[in-house]
Amino acid sequence: MLGGRFACNSPRMPRIALKVEYNGKPFAGWQRQKDQPSVQGAIEDALCKLEPGPHTIAAAGRTDTGVHGLGQVAHCDLQKEWDPFRLSEALNHHLKPLPVAIVDAARVDEDWHARFTAVERQYLFRILMRRAPATHDKGQVWQINHALDIEAMQEGANHLLGLHDFTTFRSSICQAASPVKTLDELRIEQVQGLSGPEVHFHVRARSFLHNQVRSFVGTLERVGAGSWTPDDVRSALEAQDRAACGPVCPGHGLYLARVGYPDPVFKTDS
Amino acid sequence: MLGGRFACNSPRMPRIALKVEYNGKPFAGWQRQKDQPSVQGAIEDALCKLEPGPHTIAAAGRTDTGVHGLGQVAHCDLQKEWDPFRLSEALNHHLKPLPVAIVDAARVDEDWHARFTAVERQYLFRILMRRAPATHDKGQVWQINHALDIEAMQEGANHLLGLHDFTTFRSSICQAASPVKTLDELRIEQVQGLSGPEVHFHVRARSFLHNQVRSFVGTLERVGAGSWTPDDVRSALEAQDRAACGPVCPGHGLYLARVGYPDPVFKTDS
Structure with missing residues (x-):
């Protein structure tokens, strides 16, 4: 054995x-x-x-x-x-x-x-904006009933780019040695999905804290809905306090999209 | 009762x-x-x-x-x-x-x-081009293992546009009174799906014969794969013979996308 x-x-x-x-x-x-x-x-x-x-x-x-x-x-x-x-x-x-x-x-x-x-991870998060229950993408999108202000969300997201202490956006069970990470990309776009308008979050960093992407998206959704201002995201980040985070969104809209290595590994990557 | x-x-x-x-x-x-x-x-x-x-x-x-x-x-x-x-x-x-x-x-x-x-029906047919089995879109795309020549398929498809006797592309159990129909659109495009390159067929007409879209797509796939020439599609159409049709493709890539009425019915249509 x-x-x-x-x-x-x-x-x-x-x-x-x-x-x-x-x-x-x-x-x-x-x-x-x-x-x-x-x-x-x-x-x-x-x-x-x-x-x-x-x-x-x-x-x-x-x-x-x-x-x-x-x-x-x-x-x-x-x-x-x-x-x-x-x-x-x-x-x-x-x-x-x-x-x-x-x-x-x-x-x-x-x-x-x-x-x-690995030197880079890229995640995709999908929100489907419509009232009727998802049929084709059930369990593969986070569904919300209201419109989202993409520009406001992007403005809020921009405060998160770069090197920060991300304690606010880290779950209490996170095992990472340090909450300090560099966020390389957080790009938000609206796309037309098969079943309606979707918002896609493209998030890229060398590594992530536990629940970091879901904490980002849940917080930015509050900005998109108008409950938070873009500046509230900066305040939450600066608080370095888990309690300052917006609601953590569900996991079923999240996709580990790509992993980057110093030398390309797969034919499908080149 | x-x-x-x-x-x-x-x-x-x-x-x-x-x-x-x-x-x-x-x-x-x-x-x-x-x-x-x-x-x-x-x-x-x-x-x-x-x-x-x-x-x-x-x-x-x-x-x-x-x-x-x-x-x-x-x-x-x-x-x-x-x-x-x-x-x-x-x-x-x-x-x-x-x-x-x-x-x-x-x-x-x-x-x-x-x-x-109803005065118009529009169908979407999705092909996923890759070898590994579909996971996210299982049962929602027709999966094939080879590349398709989009231009050749579109050239073949153009022979089908307009008023024709579509006996070749009609299932034997079709109950329509006449095989003569007008095809208004058959547009083919390659798009990047979540799981790889997809080919989308957009097919539009006042009404369709039974299995007509699946007969079109199955035949055009043969053109895209190089087994048929675009002109073979015209010959098949002109034969007015079910036996001249290419293989009928599976139904699980097919979507009834839209139905048109003389006056818009739904808010989501306007």
Whole structure:
């Protein structure tokens, strides 16, 4: 048993990076849990169909319950020298019918790590603005009943750009060593979705605190609705106090869109 | 019983037009069936929660199994003078958790008919071009593994525009009186979807034959893949022979997008 677990993580084994897409709805988040379905667990179970386990994969971001992946990245160590494309095909076969797909795979060096080598994470948050319940995008958007002032939200968002102590926008269970982070992008746009007008938040940084994006979006929604002024966002940031944060919005509108590495890993990234 | 059924369709009762959105996945199509779930049945059941039934609603287009609605239109006759907005709210409440939503409602004249007053139907067909299985849009796109030549497909599609005998593109069970129809639009574009490149077909006509859009898309996909030339589409049309049609594509990429009437019915249309 110990040997198996050790062998699985041995640096001598070929390492493969996986780009993973998933609908977070049926999962209690990315991370493997004892009695609940998880994306990590689904992929590790599929790996066990290909090579004797146990398998332990590492991901760039451990998404919460209901949060989706578009370009999540994980890596696995295997005994055999798999052709990356054949591995992704085999995994997709065994992942069916779960809404998880390996959309790309690449051989990486033994010291490359999906989480620790990553230098950038990009999230997308989708709001659907309409009263009637979502049908096509149920569980994939945060739905609100009122219009949002995009310009006011962007003005508020601009206060968050750059290097700050983000204590206000960090959940109480966040395990990061420091609340000081640099936010590189927070761009807000209105787009026409299949079912109505949507607001998309594009958020990019080297790394994020727990619940940071959902705290941003929940706060900025209050600005868009007119309850907060754009300047209130700056005051909240400067307060460095969790109590100053707006309401944290639900996770099912959130997508881990892309993970950046110093050298491009996947063909689909270049 | 007879009285109830008669009263339900009496021309003296207030008539309300409903704009309906639905995910076709869990339904055996629009039309009510004895032992299978249908969109019509779901809405009629919801109406029975508001006023004693039976209720029979009429729709602009009876979509097949797995086909979706974005702007399907139906009408119902009710005993009470409902405020259209309150009616849509009450129906949406009773439709939960099914993926059916009344996205707009409007009072119409007694002689207005969702199907017979309609002067235009518009369909959207979505193809997702990628190898890995769809996760977010599973059951809502037709997925293919190869690239498509948009220009060649559009050239082939242009042969179909205008007044033609569409026998080639009509299913054997089609009940239309004549195969002669006028196709007003067949526009093809590539768009970037959440999960990869998509091809969208926008198809518009006064009315359609059974399986006409799916026969068009299945045939044009062959052109996009290079198996057919654009001119082969003209030959197939001129053959006026069902056997000359390309493969009929699956229904789950198809959406009834919009129904047009001589006078705008819904606020969301103007």
